[in-house]
Amino acid sequence: MLSLVFLCARKVVSDHASTRRSLEFVPKELYPVLFKAAFIDEKTLVLQDLVQNWPFSVLCFQKLLFTDRPRNSALLKEKPSKLCVQTVILGVMAYLNEALAKEGKSNRKRQLRLLDMTGIQDDGLEQDADTMSLWSRTVTLAKACIDISRRHCEEVVQISKRRRGYSATTLALPVPCSSIFVEVRVDLFVNSTSYGVLREALNVSTSSPLRLLCRDFRAEELSLRSTTGLLELLNTTGVRQIDLRFNNLGLSGLNILLPLMTKFSNLQSLKLPYSNVDVRRLSPAMEEELQNFASQLGQLSALKELNLGSSRLSGRLRQLLGALQKPLESLELAFCYLLPVDVYYLCQSIHVSSLKKLDLSGNNLTQVLLQPFQQLLTKVSQCLLHLDIMECKLTDTELSAIIPALCHCSQLRYLGFFCNPVSSQGLRMLLQSSVLLSELQLVVYPFPVDCYDDSMASPNSPSSYSDSAFDQEKLAQIGAEVQQTLVLFGKTDVVWTTDMYVPRTFDYLNL
Numbered sequence: 001m002l003s004l005v006f007l008c009a010r011k012v013v014s015d016h017a018s019t020r021r022s023l024e025f026v027p028k029e030l031y032p033v034l035f036k037a038a039f040i041d042e043k044t045l046v047l048q049d050l051v052q053n054w055p056f057s058v059l060c061f062q063k064l065l066f067t068d069r070p071r072n073s074a075l076l077k078e079k080p081s082k083l084c085v086q087t088v089i090l091g092v093m094a095y096l097n098e099a100l101a102k103e104g105k106s107n108r109k110r111q112l113r114l115l116d117m118t119g120i121q122d123d124g125l126e127q128d129a130d131t132m133s134l135w136s137r138t139v140t141l142a143k144a145c146i147d148i149s150r151r152h153c154e155e156v157v158q159i160s161k162r163r164r165g166y167s168a169t170t171l172a173l174p175v176p177c178s179s180i181f182v183e184v185r186v187d188l189f190v191n192s193t194s195y196g197v198l199r200e201a202l203n204v205s206t207s208s209p210l211r212l213l214c215r216d217f218r219a220e221e222l223s224l225r226s227t228t229g230l231l232e233l234l235n236t237t238g239v240r241q242i243d244l245r246f247n248n249l250g251l252s253g254l255n256i257l258l259p260l261m262t263k264f265s266n267l268q269s270l271k272l273p274y275s276n277v278d279v280r281r282l283s284p285a286m287e288e289e290l291q292n293f294a295s296q297l298g299q300l301s302a303l304k305e306l307n308l309g310s311s312r313l314s315g316r317l318r319q320l321l322g323a324l325q326k327p328l329e330s331l332e333l334a335f336c337y338l339l340p341v342d343v344y345y346l347c348q349s350i351h352v353s354s355l356k357k358l359d360l361s362g363n364n365l366t367q368v369l370l371q372p373f374q375q376l377l378t379k380v381s382q383c384l385l386h387l388d389i390m391e392c393k394l395t396d397t398e399l400s401a402i403i404p405a406l407c408h409c410s411q412l413r414y415l416g417f418f419c420n421p422v423s424s425q426g427l428r429m430l431l432q433s434s435v436l437l438s439e440l441q442l443v444v445y446p447f448p449v450d451c452y453d454d455s456m457a458s459p460n461s462p463s464s465y466s467d468s469a470f471d472q473e474k475l476a477q478i479g480a481e482v483q484q485t486l487v488l489f490g491k492t493d494v495v496w497t498t499d500m501y502v503p504r505t506f507d508y509l510n511l
């Protein structure tokens, strides 16, 4: 239900002219609800005025828009409108331009210090013309930062020209740091296309009236040199996550980057999937690099999450994780070719008593890995919230072997086991056992092998796990049966789906 005050706020923001006239009489306590109403109804003119006159030092998207999410979820899209996000940035720019123009004069209205844009949902998967992706937000903010910095420089030059008369040296003088500024706390996502603009923005950011403070930094397909360049420019306070994907860095590249990362004293999450690390047949020099990498990881003293997915780590996990001083809470080792010795190492490592998220997708958990995996599951059962075991070659036999351990994971909220060759009988078995898991919210299950359309190719390759290779009628039957069972057990709040792209808000940092 909507509150009365929210309904009134909607009415108020519907008329820009009258809102503008009355803005200076509006008590500041009402700004948050007016902001929310203007945002939801896309009243951009009102929104810009509100931001420009924001009466508090902090403007935080997450707090203003999402704190009572259930009540407004019908109104507010998961991803905020592009137009409104742009408007808020424009509002801050207008606020800064006004403040800079009045610099030195009394400026009683000057309040805003921090625009916090973190916490906006963005999985980077789908693009939607009405919303703004993290990548575009990064570019927009970077441009805003450069733009206002330039304008500020020009003004400073103009002023000094006026004061001292024209001198050729004026232009070469360093531009003084603006004493009026707003910090923007933000997650950044960059690739080679946006590298140049972000680099320039971060470079001017320390003296610009608009200063970027990065929380989560993600770079895709970016060269070692560019990545180094950006990491060197980031303000080290407040960086929580570094995520470098598809960068093909290898151990030698990572060893160049890790010393830069040790400066980020709050770095909790390091994601390095697809980094092209391969520990097979290492030369003595490569052995040294591996050891070097491991000891540098150990120096990231706030680290709680590590993703080394899609690297070949067979038999070397002890060496890789051995230097970590504190237990991890999230470990992602998808497609890492793990061996029993690796999983046994995890079983007796410091991490088992704290792991909330574990991703072992893409490792063959049958046969030699089955027993160590069962043991690991038992060890982590008290804390595990999120388990991914997609594409692990699990059949009914292995499934029935791991179900007892799985049922001990009393905190488990998410289970991903898509792309495993289980039958509908195996699925029933899992479904019935899962009623013991009282915290379970979401299960992504595979198309059962007996729903496979015999006329197509073998179901063992992951590529054949496409909808077309399955008998749609049988699949629909299974789906209906799953729903009926959930109703029967009074578990209709648990989502069982075969859609691996279902929106998952189970990022470890939000767990």
Ligand SMILES: *[C@@H]1O[C@H](CO)[C@@H](O)[C@H](O)[C@H]1NC(C)=O
Binding pocket: 135, 191, 192, 193, 194, 221
């Ligand atoms: C970088 O990402 C943007 C947004 O997803 C995309 O349009 C662009 O093509 C990417 N650049 C490269 C070089 O892949």
Ligand SMILES: *[C@@H]1O[C@H](CO)[C@@H](O)[C@H](O)[C@H]1NC(C)=O
Binding pocket: 199, 200, 203, 204
């Ligand atoms: C940063 O800006 C300064 C001066 O504006 C310039 O000399 C320097 O080359 C820039 N550095 C980078 C990394 O862009």
Ligand SMILES: *[C@@H]1O[C@H](CO)[C@@H](O)[C@H](O)[C@H]1NC(C)=O
Binding pocket: 183, 206, 213, 235, 236, 237
């Ligand atoms: C980094 O950000 C912090 C927090 O806003 C600020 O106090 C500090 O001056 C910044 N450091 C640099 C080098 O700009």
Ligand SMILES: *[C@@H]1O[C@H](CO)[C@@H](O)[C@H](O)[C@H]1NC(C)=O
Binding pocket: 364, 366, 367, 368, 369, 393
């Ligand atoms: C899984 O690994 C075992 C060895 O542990 C091997 O015998 C088996 O063929 C593998 N299964 C698949 C489907 O690749």
